[in-house]
Amino acid sequence: MYFTKAHHFKGAIDDPKAPAPAKQMAQFINVVMGSGCKGAVGEKVYSKIPCMAGPSPRTWCLGLLNVLRTDGPAEIAWECPECGKAGVISEFD
Numbered sequence: 001m002y003f004t005k006a007h008h009f010k011g012a013i014d015d016p017k018a019p020a021p022a023k024q025m026a027q028f029i030n031v032v033m034g035s036g037c038k039g040a041v042g043e044k045v046y047s048k049i050p051c052m053a054g055p056s057p058r059t060w061c062l063g064l065l066n067v068l069r070t071d072g073p074a075e076i077a078w079e080c081p082e083c084g085k086a087g088v089i090s091e092f093d
């Protein structure tokens, strides 16, 4: 399980001094959150986000992430149905 607080990565994409892993994580958060917001709260979204786009340690997995947005508290949970890698993104406001 990966627990990520989105605000820690806010601005990392545009910050030339941000380390590469932080940029990658920020990008991952962006795509997962964008996908999660396509569904209603509590509605699982079958995204096209490849599992291998997820945080390290990267595994060569061809699964596509499922994304679920909840609002009590506001969080976005993601999981790979193939390898079981999963995480929760919170504090994105």
Ligand SMILES: [Zn+2]
Binding pocket: 051, 052, 061, 062, 063, 080, 081, 082, 083, 084, 085
């Ligand atoms: Zn996977």
